[in-house]
Amino acid sequence: MTQTRLIPLLVLLLVGCPSPTTDEPTPDGGTGQEEPTSPPTFTVHMPEHVTATIHLYRNIDVLLGDGSRFRKRLNNSGVVRFHDPAIVGPQDVSLVMVPTTGQVQVKTYLALNGPEVRLPNSLYLLGAIPFTKQGTITGKVTGASNPKALSVTAVGNGLYGTTTLSEDGSFSIDIRGEAPGKVDLFAKETHGTDGTVLRVGLERDIAVSAGITVSGQDVVLDHPVDQLLGVSVAGGELPNTHLSASLRYILGGQVLFSTSTSGTQPLSLPMVAQTAPFDTFPPMLLVTSGEVVTFPGGQVQTEMPVSAGSSAQATFLNPLSITSPAVGPLEAPASASRSGLVLRWSPDASAHLTEVELAATNWPDSLAWTVVAPTSITSFTPFTLPADIAPVTTFSAGSYRVLATTSWQANASGYVSFFTGNLTSTPYVETRTTRLLAYVKLQ
Numbered sequence: 001m002t003q004t005r006l007i008p009l010l011v012l013l014l015v016g017c018p019s020p021t022t023d024e025p026t027p028d029g030g031t032g033q034e035e036p037t038s039p040p041t042f043t044v045h046m047p048e049h050v051t052a053t054i055h056l057y058r059n060i061d062v063l064l065g066d067g068s069r070f071r072k073r074l075n076n077s078g079v080v081r082f083h084d085p086a087i088v089g090p091q092d093v094s095l096v097m098v099p100t101t102g103q104v105q106v107k108t109y110l111a112l113n114g115p116e117v118r119l120p121n122s123l124y125l126l127g128a129i130p131f132t133k134q135g136t137i138t139g140k141v142t143g144a145s146n147p148k149a150l151s152v153t154a155v156g157n158g159l160y161g162t163t164t165l166s167e168d169g170s171f172s173i174d175i176r177g178e179a180p181g182k183v184d185l186f187a188k189e190t191h192g193t194d195g196t197v198l199r200v201g202l203e204r205d206i207a208v209s210a211g212i213t214v215s216g217q218d219v220v221l222d223h224p225v226d227q228l229l230g231v232s233v234a235g236g237e238l239p240n241t242h243l244s245a246s247l248r249y250i251l252g253g254q255v256l257f258s259t260s261t262s263g264t265q266p267l268s269l270p271m272v273a274q275t276a277p278f279d280t281f282p283p284m285l286l287v288t289s290g291e292v293v294t295f296p297g298g299q300v301q302t303e304m305p306v307s308a309g310s311s312a313q314a315t316f317l318n319p320l321s322i323t324s325p326a327v328g329p330l331e332a333p334a335s336a337s338r339s340g341l342v343l344r345w346s347p348d349a350s351a352h353l354t355e356v357e358l359a360a361t362n363w364p365d366s367l368a369w370t371v372v373a374p375t376s377i378t379s380f381t382p383f384t385l386p387a388d389i390a391p392v393t394t395f396s397a398g399s400y401r402v403l404a405t406t407s408w409q410a411n412a413s414g415y416v417s418f419f420t421g422n423l424t425s426t427p428y429v430e431t432r433t434t435r436l437l438a439y440v441k442l443q
Contacts, residue, residue: 239290239297
């Protein structure tokens with residue numbers, strides 16, 4: 001959903017004026033401070049969440065390999081360009097982020113093929129609620145057994161609704177946004193005791209513009225939640241035979257409603273009949289086995305769109321395991337030596353990427369290091385950071401958490417897809433993930 005980007009605007013204002021902490025010369029591997037006029041041999045585009053929060057860091061440096069030969073300081077452009085014919089083949093790219101307070105954060109992306117890569121976002125920026133009133137929609141919800149248990153929501157691209165609802169089911173919704181457009185009206189009736197969704201209704205494509213009131217837009221609760229979806233799983237080693245599942249109806253990036261259940265397979269999930277207008281977007285099935293903090297299996301999870309039918313089968317990845325350093329659960333962490341420290345993991349070969357984080361549990365003045373790799377690479381040796389860019393250059397003795405994930409995404413052709421900037425962000429794509437949280441004491 002397009003929203004007014006308040007935070008990015010504030011960030012641009014903040015970083016528009018240089019601060020004393022970002023005026024240091026840019027380390028560039030000895031090629032001089034002026035940007036060469038020749039075409040770059042390797043270009044790295046930063047994630048949006050990094051450029052939007054650059055003012056929170058004392059400095060951010062981009063290293064190729066261990067940074068001993070090639071490194072650049074990030075500026076407000078969010079783009080780092082290296083000019084050297086010696087940069088050939090896949091590159092290991094590290095972001096060394098030194099905040100004004102807190103942990104030094106390093107994120108290393110292994111085996112990135114140039115000459116131009118775009119690092120993916122790992123979080124969403126917040127947006128402000130648009131304030132321009134585009135119109136008002138009035139009407140009434142019909143078909144409810146208990147009008148006092150109703151809710152009505154307006155969903156639109158870049159549009160936001162504020163609802164006033166009366167006890168008899170009549171409503172008035174002020175629609176706000178940056179521009180005129182169309183919205184969908186969704187209504188539901190819930191059980192007065194446990195909040196279970198009983199019946200729903202949806203009206204599509206209501207145009208709003210010029211502040212005009214659009215009246216008579218009644219929503220009929222014509223879809224009872226009285227169908228059942230049979231759910232089973234295939235593939236993967238289940239950390240736990242007990243499963244949890246939910247079915248979410250998502251429109252315009254917003255969850256309209258969901259149903260859930262748990263137990264051993266096969267499961268049965270309440271759903272609505274996939275008839276008009278609910279046939280225009282698929283419900284998303286989320287199936288989970290295990291928990292992130294349960295050692296050693298962790299959690300496996302799959303989310304997938306559900307086509308018309310009475311059953312669905314989810315496929316899991318095999319759980320990820322950490323083979324080095326020795327790790328254990330929070331209540332019984334393992335011990336390992338800092339000397340010769342190597343991160344090793346064993347992922348499902350069908351996954352697209354692995355991400356492993358080793359982070360001190362006590363901070364500030366500590367180090368958090370995340371490694372992202374294709375599943376063909378199963379180890380990484382942390383190197384000593386350059387002392388002139390980071391106050392903490394290596395792992396000290398102490399307690400650390402190890403958070404490991406593997407990911408597979410249906411619209412990705414492989415690891416390289418995540419670094420092109422072309423991977424479509426949509427809620428209707430099947431994704432498979434594994435997660436494991438473990439602990440180690442480094443000595």
